[in-house]
Amino acid sequence: MFGFLKRKVREIKSPVDGQVVALESVDDDVFSQKMVGDGVAIIPMSNVFTAPIDGVVSKIFSTNHAYSIKSTKDLEVMVHIGLETVALEGKGFERLANEGDEVKAGDPIIRVDLAYIREHAKDIITPIIISDESDVKSIDKRLNIVKSQDMIMEVS
Template sequence: MGLFDKLKKLVSDDSADAGAIEIIAPLSGEIVNIEDVPDVVFAEKIVGDGIAIKPAGNKMVAPVNGTIGKIFETNHAFSIESDDGVELFVHFGIDTVELKGEGFTRIAEEGQTVKAGDTVIEFDLALLEEKAKSTLTPVVIS
């Protein structure tokens, strides 16, 4: 069962309300199948199932109420654990680690308690579209 199927079941199954958590998109853009990400680690769901987003905005936000786990030193990715114990991983683009932080600005800090929608990282989309292998952003439940 894929992430969309799980989310659909949570939305459509009244009995699932007790265990449901609300997850919002961590960035604006178009939802794409995780299998379309040009990186085998994400496309083959090695780090977890999820979706990808083709970004259209300039910030990554907390997808859930919770606590920021790890923010990569290069500010291109972060993990968050929801208040309900669900861990998500948001990774902007492919091979963006090679940019060594260029185009990214950290707003939140590791260990910070956040609400869904709070800004975690801001980014320069035009620069990243020019320099990154891909801007498709995997969002996985890990």
């Protein structure tokens, strides 16, 4: 009867091929304790990171190790490539999109040298975070082996 009041379910796609794992398993308290938001993490197996949702590139860090995509409505998703990768000062990361660009899920954002990151950073595990500012009541997480653009979370 009041179906128009139901929240729309929104899909968050994997930004990279890899193994999806619980955010709590990330060896960094900022992520595992959900201090910046909830989500999942991916152990990446390919070198191009894409937009997980349709929207606008709201932030790409100067070192290219992390970026956020904001939907036209009420959802912002951050992709943080590796742990302690800001210390690499951009080495191993190539920007393929810019802040302010309109993107569709699957559009390439950052290309990385996974071997370099694996050797020089703490870890290649990549948290995918739904920002605390997002209007989200629940998150259905899919822990699995995925290809880029497979669904990894549904939010409502």
